[in-house]
Amino acid sequence: MADSFFSRPTLDVARALIGAVLVHQSPRGRLSGRIVETEGYIAPGDEACHAYRGETPRNRVMFGPPGHAYVYISYGMHRMLNVVTEAPGIGAAVLIRAIEPLDGVEVMAELRGLDAPYDLSGRPSRLLASGPGRLCQAMGIDLGLNGVSLSCSPLYIEAYEGRPLPIVQTTRIGITRSVELPWRFYLLGSRDVSVRHRATEAAQFPAPYRAHPDSGAAG
DNA sequence: AGAATGATCCTCT
DNA sequence: GAGGATCATTCTC
Numbered sequence: 001m002a003d004s005f006f007s008r009p010t011l012d013v014a015r016a017l018i019g020a021v022l023v024h025q026s027p028r029g030r031l032s033g034r035i036v037e038t039e040g041y042i043a044p045g046d047e048a049c050h051a052y053r054g055e056t057p058r059n060r061v062m063f064g065p066p067g068h069a070y071v072y073i074s075y076g077m078h079r080m081l082n083v084v085t086e087a088p089g090i091g092a093a094v095l096i097r098a099i100e101p102l103d104g105v106e107v108m109a110e111l112r113g114l115d116a117p118y119d120l121s122g123r124p125s126r127l128l129a130s131g132p133g134r135l136c137q138a139m140g141i142d143l144g145l146n147g148v149s150l151s152c153s154p155l156y157i158e159a160y161e162g163r164p165l166p167i168v169q170t171t172r173i174g175i176t177r178s179v180e181l182p183w184r185f186y187l188l189g190s191r192d193v194s195v196r197h198r199a200t201e202a203a204q205f206p207a208p209y210r211a212h213p214d215s216g217a218a219g
Numbered sequence: 220a221g222a223a224t225g226a227t228c229c230t231c232t
Numbered sequence: 233g234a235g236g237a238t239c240a241t242t243c244t245c
Contacts, residue, residue: 039226048226058241076239078227095226133227174226223243232234 001150001157003067010085014040014094015185017083018167019160022099026140026154028107033099033129033139035157037186037193039172041082043091047177051091061147062091069155071136071146078133081141083150083157097173097184099129100192101138108138123191130192166209170200 001020006013015038023032043051043062050059050072061070062084070082070093082093101108101117101124108128109117119125129135136142141155150156166188171179173195186193188205201210 041226050226053242056242072226073240075225075227075237076241077237080226082226097226131227172226176225221243221245224241225239227237229237230235 001067001159003065003149003151005159006066006083006085006150007087008085010040010042010092010094011183011185013083013085014038014183015167015169016160017094017096017157018185018187019162019165021102021158021160022096022135022139022155023103023158024139024141024155026104026107028111028140029104031104031107031139032102033135034102035096035099036190037096037098037184039095039097039185040085040183041093041095042086042183045178046181046183048172048175048179048181049091051093055091059091062093063089064147065149067150069141069145069148069150069153071141071143073143074133079136079142080132081136081139081145095132096135097132098186098190098192098194099135099139100124100190101128107140111140112138126192131194166205168197168201168204170197 017035017038041049043049051062055063066084068084081096084093086092105117105124129138172184
């Protein structure tokens with residue numbers, strides 16, 4: 001995917017990434033998954049954004065060119081993958097929060113320390129990549145990829161080019177500041193979304209759209 | 220130099 | 233749904 005895709009408003013990018021395929025040509029082979037959940041972080045006015053208080057050694061990638069990976073450690077143990085957006089100097093990025101595993105499911109399970117890559121229904125387990133820390137572990141993404149360009153590295157994104165998808169826009173997860181901003185996007189009906197917000201789903205989509213594949217009659 | 224703080228995950232109940 | 237794990241980064245002294 002070209003850098004120009006990321007050189008535009010962060011929330012546009014966050015929404016457009018839903019349905020795209022994240023790929024890592026890792027030492028263990030091709031690992032990939034469809035992106036089903038993202039969050040936007042934009043320094044000016046967003047206290048939850050790492051870049052809000054200016055540039056530091058850790059967040060300097062966020063102030064660089066769009067289309068580069070910003071990888072950092074959260075809670076001392078989890079890696080988080082973001083893609084830098086907007087023009088250089090702004091300090092904005094999209095956090096990739098969940099994927100539906102596609103290629104390399106067996107390797108992902110091994111990297112995650114799981115016994116079985118599949119759940120009882122025969123689909124890739126939710127435990128593989130439904131969360132920002134999980135997906136980085138499953139995809140073999142570590143700090144060595146911090147700052148790389150997604151247009152010329154083993155880590156890249158293949159654009160989604162199909163019919164418009166039903167995308168829910170709601171508030172972000174796991175933050176304590178600027179909690180009111182509706183800057184999270186996720187694919188309606190995907191099993192691999194980390195946390196659903198049913199009230200928002202009901203408000204944004206009529207009932208027939210909300211049937212969840214594996215959630216039973218109650219939805 | 221020491222302390223506080225997380226854009227989380229797992230394991231219980 | 234609550235609490236512990238576990239450490240890089242940043243802030244404060």
